[in-house]
Amino acid sequence: MPKIFIDDRAVEVAEGLTLLQAAESVGIPIPHFCYHPAFPPEGSCRMCLVEIEGLPKLELACSTVVKEGLRVRTMSPKVVEARKSVLEFLLAEHPLDCPICDKAGECKLQDYFEEYGLFKSQFKEAKEKREKKFKLGRNLILDRERCILCTRCVRFLNEITKTEDAGILNRGIHSEVGIFESEFIDNNYSGNLAQICPVGAITDTDFRFKTRVWFLESRESICPLCSRGCNIIMDSHAGYPRTLPTRRVYRVRARQNLDVNFHWICDYGRYGYAYLDEGREDRLVWKKGDRETRLSWDKAAQILSEKIRSLVHLRKNSRIGIVLHTNLTNEELFLADRVFRKGLGVEKLFLADPPPGKGDEFLLTADRTANRRGLQEVGLPVQAPDLKALSGLDLLLIFGHYLAAGTSPSDLKNALEKVETKALFASHKSGLDGLVDFVIPVPVIAEKNGSLTNIDGRVQPFVAGLSFAGDGIAEWRALLDLARELKVEHKYFSRLASPEAIYRALRKEIPFFK
Amino acid sequence: MSSEYSSSLRRKIDEVVARYPKKGAALLPVLHLVQREVGCISPEEERFVAQVLGLKPMKVREVVTFYTMFLRRPVGKYYLQACSNLSCSLLGAGPLLDYLQQKLGIGIGETTADGRFTLSTVECLGACEQAPCLMVNFDYHGQLDREKIDRILESLE
Numbered sequence: 001m002p003k004i005f006i007d008d009r010a011v012e013v014a015e016g017l018t019l020l021q022a023a024e025s026v027g028i029p030i031p032h033f034c035y036h037p038a039f040p041p042e043g044s045c046r047m048c049l050v051e052i053e054g055l056p057k058l059e060l061a062c063s064t065v066v067k068e069g070l071r072v073r074t075m076s077p078k079v080v081e082a083r084k085s086v087l088e089f090l091l092a093e094h095p096l097d098c099p100i101c102d103k104a105g106e107c108k109l110q111d112y113f114e115e116y117g118l119f120k121s122q123f124k125e126a127k128e129k130r131e132k133k134f135k136l137g138r139n140l141i142l143d144r145e146r147c148i149l150c151t152r153c154v155r156f157l158n159e160i161t162k163t164e165d166a167g168i169l170n171r172g173i174h175s176e177v178g179i180f181e182s183e184f185i186d187n188n189y190s191g192n193l194a195q196i197c198p199v200g201a202i203t204d205t206d207f208r209f210k211t212r213v214w215f216l217e218s219r220e221s222i223c224p225l226c227s228r229g230c231n232i233i234m235d236s237h238a239g240y241p242r243t244l245p246t247r248r249v250y251r252v253r254a255r256q257n258l259d260v261n262f263h264w265i266c267d268y269g270r271y272g273y274a275y276l277d278e279g280r281e282d283r284l285v286w287k288k289g290d291r292e293t294r295l296s297w298d299k300a301a302q303i304l305s306e307k308i309r310s311l312v313h314l315r316k317n318s319r320i321g322i323v324l325h326t327n328l329t330n331e332e333l334f335l336a337d338r339v340f341r342k343g344l345g346v347e348k349l350f351l352a353d354p355p356p357g358k359g360d361e362f363l364l365t366a367d368r369t370a371n372r373r374g375l376q377e378v379g380l381p382v383q384a385p386d387l388k389a390l391s392g393l394d395l396l397l398i399f400g401h402y403l404a405a406g407t408s409p410s411d412l413k414n415a416l417e418k419v420e421t422k423a424l425f426a427s428h429k430s431g432l433d434g435l436v437d438f439v440i441p442v443p444v445i446a447e448k449n450g451s452l453t454n455i456d457g458r459v460q461p462f463v464a465g466l467s468f469a470g471d472g473i474a475e476w477r478a479l480l481d482l483a484r485e486l487k488v489e490h491k492y493f494s495r496l497a498s499p500e501a502i503y504r505a506l507r508k509e510i511p512f513f514k
Numbered sequence: 515m516s517s518e519y520s521s522s523l524r525r526k527i528d529e530v531v532a533r534y535p536k537k538g539a540a541l542l543p544v545l546h547l548v549q550r551e552v553g554c555i556s557p558e559e560e561r562f563v564a565q566v567l568g569l570k571p572m573k574v575r576e577v578v579t580f581y582t583m584f585l586r587r588p589v590g591k592y593y594l595q596a597c598s599n600l601s602c603s604l605l606g607a608g609p610l611l612d613y614l615q616q617k618l619g620i621g622i623g624e625t626t627a628d629g630r631f632t633l634s635t636v637e638c639l640g641a642c643e644q645a646p647c648l649m650v651n652f653d654y655h656g657q658l659d660r661e662k663i664d665r666i667l668e669s670l671e
Contacts, residue, residue, distance in 0.1 A: 163570075164573060165570070165572060167572045167573065167575065167576040169575065169576060169579045170579045170580065171579075178572075178575070179572065180557075180560070180570070180571040180572040180575050181557055181571075183571070
């Protein structure tokens, strides 16, 4: 490992790193626009110039590879002067429209401008006028005045999607990002372009002019829309209720995880966040005939456990059924198994999932649920929910609203009518609401703690990024409460008071999760 | 449509492509061949070249727009390129260009109504010893003055 000196600090860094990477690895950031860890160095923005002892000129930190004994200065007067000059050139052709720019607040050009304090303009000439809302892609608008020609977008399309839809047209002062005729960028990863654009040149029509980034609170989560388990950041108004909360989440972004999704997420996951706020169940109700009663979860838990207890007491365990789905967390599936299958001897475990979609060869999988692998590893023996089996039951706990899909509504109605007690734990409204006795709202993945196992068997814990507003209960808590009410192995379950504690038990008992 | 291109052009393209280890490397010479045959590189030609060389049309567009010698629109029968760089300007290229525009009745970058002449300026024709200088299609005409321009244009009538 070569030993180099960065700002007089001796550091040992891995062979083959560039100076920029080496400096970042020891916590010294070097300003840059065009460098992106996913691509080879481009060296077009000149922002990362640093001073290397013994060399007459400044060198690019993004493309100079470390060598034993290099002495690098990242903040010398010469370097600072160079950065100021680079910024001045970039800003000479940049419109100062930060007040109406969506990127303002998270723009690297803006940040560096503040940092290097080029407040006094020397610019007297007229600015170049360019196209300000060029349609670049399905969801992408290009502002050619703001573009600094870092070519991150072009390289993304060349190297990641390999669709090569965009390029740099013309040369010199006339250079601009463009597409061929009107062949817009239209692939399942195009949303990443707005995210990697270091300035406000590429904006996303889904986010454009909707809010300002400083009103948003960024929380880490896992995308539950397919089984890849991409790491995401949810930008929501949760922390700053500035306007009427018509919706909470304004944007979903990719979070770097080199083992799962690298720096990217697909458009299906990026733009598919409407489900977080739309069509949600928010009232816990008990229906008797035409009458609907609102009640608390504690009360509902008592009623449900009473019914379960009497069936178990009459040795009618075989007349209890549970419908599960694979958007439940590892912890919840584990609890479902331990409380009902092992604890109460319930054997009718069904699985009703959303239908698969079309996968692609990069991140999006055909399986549109988050935790199928988790179900396999927990080892729940589940069967498809055939209506005949369902109709022969006395009590049915339905998790998820997916049972309504794939069966004819009248058949489902007929089957469920024969079941005496039906409780639905669902995050979203569906046709099932009218067919059951209890509707119990539950949080979605983004609103609870737990872990998911992705398609490659990677277990990813997550914490709630959004608060759960309905008067329902998280599934893991509901299962624990039922276990407590039913006095199933009290000593065992009373220790599992949190998803973290459940996971510790899971790790102990199932070798896969070690 | 790619079917419109002559078999001789296609043969020439095949010959050129065969000289390179990778098809895409033949982009510049192939563009020159196509421009010589068709007269310009319009989007149709860009698509054709991209298909022949196994590239995306955008890659061809990048190259075509980078180099000023590729014409993106058809030009007249005679393409007049007047030098506007230092040596020529010092020796009176400016007034001569005005004279040319006036005589042809067109501005820079325009084509006469009869489609015979297109006028453009170029940065340097690399013939400073003959300044002021004009290129008509592939022929050089140097040490220009008004009479010489009249004679050249007459010879092209």
